[in-house]
Amino acid sequence: MYVLLFYDVEEMRAEDNGSTITQFVLLGFSDLPNLQGFLFGVFSIVYVIILIGNSIIIIITSLDAALQKPMYFFLANFSSLEICYVSVTLPRILVNLWTQDRSISWLGCATQMCFFLMLGATECFLLAVMAYDRYVAICNPLHYPLIVNHKMCVQLAVGAWLSGIPVQIGQTCQVFSLPFCGSNQINHFFCDIPPLIKLACGDTSLNEMCVFVVAILFAMIPFLFILGSYVKIISTILKLSSARGRSKAFSTCSSHIIVVLLFFGSATITYLRPKSIHSAGTDKMLSLLYTIVTPMFNPMIYSLRNKDVIAALRRLLLKKIV
Secondary structure, eight states, rough: HHHHHHHHHHHHHHHHHHHOOOOOEEEEETTTTTHHHHHHHHHHHHHHHHHHHHHHHOOOOOOOOGGOSSHHHHHHHHHHHHHHHHHHTTTHHHHHHHHHEEEEEEHHHHHHHHHHHHHHHHHHHHHHHHHHHHHHHHHHHGGGHHHHOOHHHHHHHHHHHHHTTHHHHHHHHHHTTTTOOOOEESSSOOOOHHHHHOOOOOHHHHHHHHHHHHHHIIIIIIHHHHHHHHHHHHHHHHTOOOEEEEEEEEEHHEEEHHHHHHHHHHHHHHHHSSSOOOOHHHHHHHHIIIIIIHHHHHHHHHHHHHHHHHHHHHHHHHOOOO
């Protein structure tokens, strides 16, 4: 379905604008010619860490009986999402670094951007769902099993995965219906909205407005929901009489807060800044944070700061050894 939509847009673009651009060039890290091999090695290691770390979380949350809880159900979904999210961009970066062939077809660029945006929207919603889960667990513990039951968990997870699809397909089609009649060189390491809008000819104010509106809907609103949830959570924690209870509650929530700040902080700056103050260097650095660095640290943040996950990992390793 996505391919047909992009082909239709490509035909309209060719007919209406007379554009001859059939492929783009991802400049990526071409300004660092002496570091291509080093960067390939670093990104390869990072990709392996992301795949192994998130896969371990998926495995132990699926196999360990002690982790059959809503919190770990959402964590397994989040780890699956991170693997998909990073696989949209990192393999292409590795191919570009290894072959030095940075060209990408018009359709390939559109497809990459569409999946990147859809998975980014899913991450925003899933982080909000995880905040809601912690809010109910801490602020309304007696009703927690009734409110966040298995059916509700599945509905929330499916909603997070699917909600952004129609909007992001529409936004991708809108961006790629723009006339690209000048340079085809994208000063980025993957196909993203800001660098593509920079290449477009004519007035792009409507596109910039749409990007801003979508960023508000898919980033700022979930972030404000998360912020409100944690204000109530912290308020409830501070009222606990037991110091041990407060410590355990803060430990459970602090991991999620760290992930939220890393992801939303870098992503909102990228998409809510006006076109006039975008710079290629800053965009690349911010994109590295939310596309590669955050997915790499997520398994460490959630496992090293979570005693239940560490205990489950030990039990799994002991079974393998025995």
